[in-house]
Amino acid sequence: MELAYTLFLIILYLLIAPLALVFVWAVYYDLSTSEIPPGIDQPLKLRILHWLLIISASLGKILESLCFCSQIHFIRFIQEGKKLGEDPKLWIQDLMFEDIPVRVYQPREPKSERRKGVVYFHGGGWMFGSINSYDHVCRYIAKESDSVVVSVGYNLAPEQKYPSQFYECLAATAHFLKRADDYGVDPARIIVGGDSVGGNFTASVCQALVSRTDLAKPLAQILIYPGLQAIDFNLPSYQQNRAVPILYREHVICSALRYLNKDLSVLDSVVRGCHVPTDIKMRFGKCINSENIPQEFKARGFEPSQAASFVDDVYEVVKQALEATFSPLMAEDAVLSQLPKACIVTCEYDVLRDDGILYKKRLEDNGVPVTWYHIEDGFHGVINFFNGLLSFPSGKKGVDSIVTFIRSS
Incomplete structure (x- = not known):
């Protein structure tokens, strides 16, 4: 009886300990990377929601490394839900x-x-x-x-x-x-x-x-x-809300690159605007421009970005996004x-x-x-x-x- 009880405790520990570590990691990652402004609706509840999303992504990564399933498919499974009953x-x-x-x-x-x-x-x-x-x-x-x-x-x-x-x-x-x-x-x-x-x-x-x-x-x-x-990722909202859950600025660009089936290594160059040729800047620079954002939306902070040097190799990777x-x-x-x-x-x-x-x-x-x-x-x-x-x-x-x-x- 004691042996069975001991085995039960060992199994329980083996199950709970990794989940506890994942939870601690989710809380740490959220608190160290996210920014929740004071005016947002129910900030604590938003943090809890973000923790759940980080936990599902972390568990998916673990399962992927163990060759059980891909991280993307695990997240889809968690988020899928089911068709509700008759209405x-x-x-x-x-x-x-x-x-x-x-x-x-x-x-x-x-x-x-x-x-x-x-x-x-x-x-x-x-x-x-x-x-x-x-x-x-x-x-x-x-x-x-x-x-x-x-x-x-x-x-x-x-x-x-x-x-x-x-x-x-x-x-x-x-x-x-x-x-x-x-x-x-x-x-x-x-x-x-x-x-x-x-x-x-x-x-x-x-x-x-x-x-x-x-x-x-x-x-x-x-x-x-x-x-x-996909021209300017330094507009006021991209700066102010770059780390506001549940969508970071980097997540926007990473998702776009995955849809385009492109290498994520160009992410930092895209953030700086190195992917936009001069002719496109001239054609659309007036309409896709922070000057067209009303002043009240810049009150939480905005720094006009410095013009980035065009890099042809980066443009070739992401040109479909334009x-x-x-x-x-x-x-x-x-x-x-x-x-x-x-x-x-x-x-x-x-x-x-x-x-x-x-x-x-x-x-x-x-x-x-x-x-x-x-x-x-x-x-x-x-x-x-x-x-x-x-x-x-x-x-x-x-x-x-x-x-x-x-x-x-």
């Missing part, structure tokens, strides 16, 4: 649009007229996120806005390389525009939207649809804290002027804040109406946490602003 207010179907997985949310209550439709592209830095992990968000939007929501499950990087995800999102959107009647949706009342890289896809898909004469044009676009450019399908802020005025009205959601404590602000200005300069919701205490990814145990009031504020825009469109 008394929604018909929910998993379908394929042009070989692309989608989940369609249709309100059950009959309606005399055709509904609005929403095509939604999830975030996740090109490498993470899924239909399941955004199930709660899409259900809420469908019910509260009384719209048919199509959640697009595009394939992820690094398995899928640029620009495949963009083309999958474009194909799924075109399919829904063509077949809207099948879902009780008016094809002239379809909104395209997404968060983070989903906002990037939203902008690039809407730009691509400008030239499509065979499809109805989207009614509107919703860009939720989108990443929209295409409009990757950096929609670089689209021509002739395209932007034909885009539908927009809703842009930004968060004060988000490294990508200024991308949204700059796109707002470019759209307005080209005559496109913009509704702007700025979440003053929000951080990147916050709408995912609008309900549940790790919920933030700023997340609820963000998702409700999206619903308000859809209902009023």
Whole structure:
């Protein structure tokens, strides 16, 4: 009996000790690298959320070194979640649009007229996120806005390389525009939207649809804290929020390089701006510039960056990131002027804040109406946490602003 008890204690120790070390490492890494400004929504809860993300990444790295699975696949497994149960207010179907997985949310209550439709592209830095992990968000939007929501499950990087995800999102959107009647949706009342890289896809898909004469044009676009450019990573928000969880500046660039299937060794050169040729600086320097950021957004600190010397080898590695399908802020005025009205959601404590602000200005300069919701205490990814145990009031504020825009469109 004593032997069995001793063995039990040994096994328990072997299981608990590594987990305890990982937890200690997560807390240490967070406290030593992150910066949580005092105005952010529920800072302690955000730290706990960040610890959980660091723990999952650390465990994934350990399992990868032990040849059990890759770190990326482990993180995806942890974040995946599952499809929620039946909803008394929604018909929910998993379908394929042009070989692309989608989940369609249709309100059950009959309606005399055709509904609005929403095509939604999830975030996740090109490498993470899924239909399941955004199930709660899409259900809420469908019910509260009384719209048919199509959640697009595009394939992820690094398995899928640029620009495949963009083309999958474009194909799924075109399919829904063509077949809207099948879902009780008016094809002239379809909104395209997404968060983070989903906002990037939203902008690039809407730009691509400008030239499509065979499809109805989207009614509107919703860009939720989108990443929209790869020219300047020293804008005020990139400086102020470079280490604010849950998205660091380096994470933005690393994710982009992985989607492009490029070497991460150029990261520091990209931060300095060595990848941008002189002709591109001249063409887009006026619109992608800190001078276009309102002064109140520089109050927390901003140092204009010194002009970096162009390095051709770095440009050759990342030049695809300077295409409009990757950096929609670089689209021509002739395209932007034909885009539908927009809703842009930004968060004060988000490294990508200024991308949204700059796109707002470019759209307005080209005559496109913009509704702007700025979440003053929000951080990147916050709408995912609008309900549940790790919920933030700023997340609820963000998702409700999206619903308000859809209902009023």
